[in-house]
Amino acid sequence: MPLSREKIAATAIRLADAHGLDGLSLRKIAKELGVGPMRLYDYVTNRSELLDLMVDVVYARIADVGQHSEWRSTVLTIAQATREAALEHEWFADLLGGRPHLGPHALAVGEANAAALSEAPGVRGIDDLQRALGALNAFIIGAVRREVTERRTARSTGTDEAAFQASRGPYLTRMLKTGRYPTIARLVIDGAHLNAEETFNHNLALVLDGITSRPRA
Amino acid sequence: MPLSREKIAATAIRLADAHGLDGLSLRKIAKELGVGPMRLYDYVTNRSELLDLMVDVVYARIADVGQHSEWRSTVLTIAQATREAALEHEWFADLLGGRPHLGPHALAVGEANAAALSEAPGVRGIDDLQRALGALNAFIIGAVRREVTERRTARSTGTDEAAFQASRGPYLTRMLKTGRYPTIARLVIDGAHLNAEETFNHNLALVLDGITSRPRA
């Protein structure tokens, strides 16, 4: 079976899922495919172009959720699909917002979002649309990024509370004991572990409500 | 003059400002300081610990803006200072949200934000606070990241419109000509170049209004 961009992207995604973005190298991909490293350069000019390729494959799955008749449910569905994609492919969160996403499927997602938002009440002109899209994307990027790194540190320290206190604890508890960070201490100690998905949806609704209800600046 | 963590962090920041995070290496820092590469490991255990160090130096400058009597102006000032810091040190945006920021100054900024938000109307319990802080940080991270990568691509293609059309244009205009992305095309072609700072402040206010006005979930 001959090599192809699709096949390269697929195994790159598999490797990145397993070992993270740092553990991904052209040589390992080539070895996995049973070819020499330079063989990949016939299909991809750069490492970063390969990353763009991987990103767009993920966007393809996000775009699959399609658009609904209601603008709000379209936006919600796309945002949730983006979050789920990032949880499935954590390296995607590392790349999110880091370079312009101009692949065809990324553009399709952007188009669906933009078209939906343009029908939202309160979005009157093209300037409103640009701002609203910016707010939405900023929130999605930041929220997904935060959640993924939170999950990573939780996993690396161990899920249970005791292990966390033992690993990151020494430094952090010492810091909190100084009394200089009372509110943070309260959050760390008393804060319940909120459901991440619920929090995401709650704050996403907050942003959407702000977009629709905000008077023109 | 003896070596120190501060001195190492300072030259690392200088180099990162000049050549980006990818252009930053322990060897170059060491060479700049006139020492062997291994010398740095007496002060820093890791490359990533060095990055944490750099990040916290930037947070120190953000924390300097201090807290105001009004919770809202505190949050606004910190957010704007974060944005400005990221525009001055673009690598900071690359690291934002990518790892937990636990340095003393980062904690101070988090504390100031959390304390301010806890006084906001609509933030009733610790759960509300956690969510509100999450929404605020998510927006800041995403917005800053977006703006920095936008600025980077604008700079790499050349500031003026013509150069952009010439470099990224061939692919992008071809894509837009397909008619599959009408809303995006409208944004690219008709969209005015909104003032970035104004947009940031506008959307930040949107998020803060949402935090204060949203009924409990």
Place this chain on the structure above:
DNA sequence: GTCTTCGTGGATACACCGTACGGTAGTGAC
């Protein structure tokens, strides 16, 4: 059949990276 051409696949090489390791020189204790 023989020779030439050509394009594709792969090996090798280079510059650079983070970091482990081993030695060495200098200082203080007895």
Place this chain on the structure above:
DNA sequence: GTCACTACCGTACGGTGTATCCACGAAGAC
């Protein structure tokens, strides 16, 4: 003087992305 110990640093290893060069095999000309 001798020894122990510490602070420092040069060298080396395994890895990375990528440029260059080469070998080989298939296709066509005569």
